[in-house]
Amino acid sequence: MKIKKLKKKHSEILDALIEEIEKNLVDKRWWLPINEVSRKNFLNDEWCYFLGLFDRRKLIGASCLFFNEHEYGASLELCSHTERPVAEIGRCMIAPKYRGHNYLYKLNKRLLKIAKKKGIKNIIATIHPNNQASLHSFAHIGAKLKATTIKNEIYERNIYTIAL
Numbered sequence: 001m002k003i004k005k006l007k008k009k010h011s012e013i014l015d016a017l018i019e020e021i022e023k024n025l026v027d028k029r030w031w032l033p034i035n036e037v038s039r040k041n042f043l044n045d046e047w048c049y050f051l052g053l054f055d056r057r058k059l060i061g062a063s064c065l066f067f068n069e070h071e072y073g074a075s076l077e078l079c080s081h082t083e084r085p086v087a088e089i090g091r092c093m094i095a096p097k098y099r100g101h102n103y104l105y106k107l108n109k110r111l112l113k114i115a116k117k118k119g120i121k122n123i124i125a126t127i128h129p130n131n132q133a134s135l136h137s138f139a140h141i142g143a144k145l146k147a148t149t150i151k152n153e154i155y156e157r158n159i160y161t162i163a164l
Helices: 009-021 038-043 069-077 105-117 130-137
Strands: 004-005 048-055 058-066 086-094 122-127 144-151 155-163
Touching: 004 105, 009 048, 009 058, 009 086, 038 069, 038 105, 048 105, 058 105, 069 122, 069 144, 086 105, 105 130, 122 130, 130 155
Parallel strands: 086 122
Antiparallel strands: 004 048, 048 058, 058 086, 122 155, 144 155
């Protein structure tokens, strides 16, 4: 397995992974719908930093560090006294047949190192309260529960922060 930064040339395989994740969700409420502004900017270096996990040439996982409040602004408002600059780790995904090997943890540990190098002080993450795999993974990278909310009227989320 190899972790590397996703670039524009990876857009089709990232879209395919997202499609696979969306088809195989345990609970549809675990995955927030992707709006067109976000999707258009997924591989824009000023918007975010996407890491991919590859099994040879196949993209089997990805996770993203978002730098803009379009992605995390509403969550940040609920996290009082969060030192800035802030980024969000989100769009965390591992293909179903590759789950259970701590790959998400490895991707997100790498994103934390990148965030530190970029001078980020805090990370935000939003996770459905029943998504045990994500909750477990984020607990191991130091995520602390700060708030709960409902996004888009139906998507229950716990909001976590990680101080860097």
